Amino acid sequence: MNDQRPVVIIIFIFSVGLILLIKLFSIQVVDDSFMKRAERNAVQRVVDHPYRGLIYDRNGKLLVYNNPIFDLMLVPQEFEVGDTTRFLELFGISKENLIEAYNAAKKYSWVKPSPLIKQISTTDFARIQDYLIDYPGLFVMTRSVRAYPQPVASHALGYIGEINARQLENDTTNYYSQGDYVGLSGLERYYEQVLRGRKGVKYKMVNVRGVDKGPFKDGEYDTASVAGTNLTSTIDMELQRYGEMLMAGKTGSVVAIEPKTGEILSMISAPFYDPNQLTGSEFGKTYTALNRMETKPLFNRPIMAKYPPGSIFKVVQSLIGLQDGILTPETTFACNRSLVACHNHPSPVNLFGAIRNSCNPYYHQAFRKIINREISSNTYKDTEIGLNDWREKVMKFGLGTSLGVDITGELGGDVPSSKLYDRFYGEGRWKYSTIYSLSIGQGELQVTPIQMANLAAIFANKGYFYTPHLVKAVNGDPNQIPEKFRIKRDVGVDAHHFDMIQDAMAEALYGTAARAIIQDIVVAGKTGTAQNPHGEDHSVFVAFAPKDDPKIAIAVYVENAGWGGRAAASTASLMIEKYLRGSINRQALEEYVLVGNFKN
Known part of the structure; x- marks a missing residue:
């Protein structure tokens, strides 16, 4: 009788292990309800982009301020579109551009957000915001572009634009990410580190439909953005x-x-x-047109x-x-x-x-x-x-x-x-x-x-x-x-x-x-x-x-x-x-x- 104890113990351990393996297989492979339940409340990391510093003239008159714009971001893993035709009409995007943006987003990351439509105006955002809930994997990131109350001093003030690959590669501070805006000329470029401010990060819970379920752990890991420093120009x-x-x-x-x-x-x-020409979604087209002019306004x-x-x-x-x-x-x-x-x-x-x-x-x-x-x-x-x-x-x-x-x-x-x-x-x-x-x-x-x-x-x-x-x-x-x-x-x-x-x-x-x-x-x-x-x-x-x-x-x-x-x-x-x-x-x-x- 004593000689059979080790065999019984081995059989018992083997049986328990087999039961656990079968259960684990059932949970992970056969039944995906647990995975779906976990996905229903995903943690989304949202970068809080700061407002750039304002620029005033020597007498305190505003030369440059910020206009809010919105980037429609896409997370490929979560993105679902039922009626493609309706989606294209609602968001004003062609099928070719949608496919191109989606493929680029997948190539960048399956789980990280990438821009689908950039620099959406306040008017257009008001039109589409109620439909975002219908499309999982979409959310809006708020940014800002420069605006000028008087269209003067364009060469002195300069302009901002999306950072390019070479600039990203040369960024030893690791501050910038793909899609960020950076000063490209004039004061905007020379005083970039002063004007840009400091980014913040917010973590929020969203369900599978992209509905905001509130901050993750009551915002314990959030950091607030810090607006850029204002400059007083010497310009009159x-x-x-x-x-x-x-x-x-x-x-x-x-x-x-x-x-x-x-x-x-x-x-x-x-x-x-007019410096207002080099802002917003038409930046690339306008820059190219100005650059080709025989009079060389740039x-x-x-x-x-x-x-x-x-x-x-x-x-x-x-x-x-x-x-x-x-x-x-x-x-x-x-x-x-x-x-x-x-x-x-x-x-x-x-x-x-x-x-x-x-x-x-x-x-x-x-x-x-x-x-x-x-x-x-x-x-x-x-x-x-x-x-x-x-x-x-x-x-x-x-x-x-x-x-x-x-x-x-x-x-x-x-x-x-x-x-x-x-x-x-x-x-x-x-x-x-x-x-x-x-x-x-x-x-x-x-x-x-x-x-x-x-x-x-x-x-x-x-x-x-x-x-x-x-x-x-x-x-x-x-x-x-x-x-x-x-x-x-x-x-x-x-x-x-x-x-x-x-x-x-x-x-x-x-x-x-x-x-x-x-x-x-x-x-x-x-x-x-x-x-x-x-x-x-x-x-x-x-x-x-x-x-x-x-x-x-x-x-x-x-x-x-x-x-x-x-x-x-x-x-x-x-x-x-x-x-x-x-x-x-x-x-x-x-x-x-x-x-x-x-x-x-």
């Missing part, structure tokens, strides 16, 4: 809007800066576009277009010559037109007269003295040494390299070095007569409009500048803007040299830009006519005002508009008057600019 919305009105139908740039701070008051790239001219500075550069030449002791206010040269063409004016002229009358032969001769100092007995070597020394001084004025403005894509322009001419002509095979066009701001010299506006700020400040920037405060605190925008940068020219320069620039208006004169406001300015080998010359003007206490420095480029004293000077003068007085008293000049006939 009224000045920006007025400038865009003046530049409508033209091609060019306007950049206005507050000299004492480097704050950009207005940044206009013409032609421009091209950000103030920071990307490169032009020869023309006669405006003569002021920089004057300051370098004064600082090095090569020129003095009394230095006099004849207006020798056999050297380079010039217009009619008294001759000879001293430095004051050269600035006032924009005398080309004066700067041809002055630049030769700056470059060829007989440091070497070899003429070619002497020019090389002088050019490299001159280039180093020019670059202190913020030329030849990007200034570091707070929007991406800024180009640096070009200040030629001896290495450039060595490549062109061969080492030791060029001299002053090869490069003399640099004397009057032509040749290989290239600047961007924002660099020209910064030059105007330097002339106004008597020798220093702050890096131009578009944000005045972060979350209301001016000390939170990047430190580089609060660093004073000296250009290496003593302040007293600017006294005569400023007086000459104020007097120059009477000689070359009479339209820029404003009654009771002393404007100091300089015209330029930048040569354009592809057509009509570009009209250029820089100025600051009031001369003795500058509050605005401005650069205007109007492409193919000819002489700087007409299109550019007139536009700049009206912008200055608008900013300093708040209104325009010279309606005839305003009409002249709006019409755009700059032949006389």
